Amino acid sequence: MTPFQHLLSLSARILFLLTVLIFIAHPKQSRAIEVDLSSHLVAITAGFSGDKILLFGSINSPGEVLVVVRGPDADFKMHRKEQVAGIWMNTATMRFEKIPSFYAIAGTGPLEEIASPTTRALNGIGFDHIGLELPVTKAAGGIAEQWKDSLLRNLLRAGNYQLASAEIVFLGEHLFKTEFELPANVPTGSYSVSVYHLREGQIIDARTTPLSVSKIGVEAEIYDYAHHQGTMYGILAIVIALVSGWMGHLAFRKG
């Protein structure tokens, strides 16, 4: 962390503290933001092919709204292909550690217009502020930039990252709704859905609500069994194959 970033994060904390103090000082005032999701649990079952989550919320004064959905951190590997003797093969690999496995933004307007650069930097909003940059020890300058751009491009293409500005719809003066889509290969884990109320590029209130994505039922049991009881799972797979092969033989003989 550079001294500048340090200062920023320090001032962010002070700002947060001030906000909290203001709210404590005005107990009469109701919560500025109310938020709820159509579901706090996304269950990946046998029929899962992606899901839509509906978000409803209200603000009690005019302003812009920004919704950020962030998935659990994960490690990603990027491969770069190059032509070697006429054949395209991976010649370089870069590992990105602890970056969000899912990141979606929706806003009442384009992100750059409704949130000031400082606000975005302080609160870690937007693809420039979620730690996609490589440490200088791994790659520097233009090379690092290329890796980062390609990572972002691939994550956007895969649906892990989504940038859908101006997707928030107001139903009347205070009530708003938005929808975000979880792809079929959505990473499992604990998500956070943050709703920001902004005015003139500054955050005046924020609210975060949890969202859990997990495998449920038979699918989850098979996955857990495969990963924790690999030996037994392997034997089971072999037995199933042997039995079904034998049954196939019987069917053949009769037919």
Add this chain to the structure above:
Amino acid sequence: MQIYLPIAEISVDIILLLAMGGGVGFLSGLFGVGGGFLMTPILILVGVPPAVAVATQANNVIASSVSGVFAHWKRGNVDFLMGWILLAGGFIGSTVGVGIFTLLKNLGQIDLVINLCYVIFLGTIGLLMMLEGIKAVSHRRKTGGARRGKLHEHNWFHGLPLKMRFRKSRLYISALLPLGIGFFVGILSAIMGVGGGFILVPAMIYMLGMPTAMVIGTSLFQIIFVAANVTFLQAMQNQTVDIVLALLLLVGSVLGAQFGTRIGAKMQGDWLRLLLGVLVVMVCGKLFLDLLVTPADFYSLEMVR
């Protein structure tokens, strides 16, 4: 109707999976081959991660080989002594192969190596099969007679030590030979997700000089165990065997194979060989093109847990 595959972690149309199993099963029944060489590339094409496709297909090979071996066993067409020796080599080979697979996966080169193995080994066999088929078909047109089988030849490898007598196959050859062939095919079957019949069968006929009648039953016998070893090791080391996917493919392939076998029985062997050769060359050609064509994005992504 979509189904979520728990290990592959993707959602695939259940009808598509059944159709794939049925189609490949039909062809494998028609040509009397395992079909792994078709299924693995198709699975990868549908979006199943290559590691999962290869390991799950190994699991499938067990089932199709078991259902095939019974008939040959009853006719006495399994040389068990030869089978066990091939198997010993196959066990070591497939264990080494799964190790290589894990290593290549970590290096990010597994997709390339799978593709290259297909193009080189399967492509060569397919090309040979196609040429031989063309020759046989045109030959028969000219003379109207049956083609004469290849004679048993003596090569340098018949001079290797550790000679053994194989009564069933009427052979007196070095045990190192089947051991080596089993080892090599074991490595390939672990990396490519195939039974290895397409290499094993020609090797047994041309290198070992086994009677053709013995070859299919004996190779199926040893493939069962090698595939079981691959399945077990992949499940244990890489957690890449998807039981749900394997079962769905199985249902289709058992049914498809029944139709294939019936139609195959009505067709001439030379034509079948020619068609199979064309099919194999097409699959390999597609894989080879994939290696040559400039990718849309030079960068690719992989999530690490």
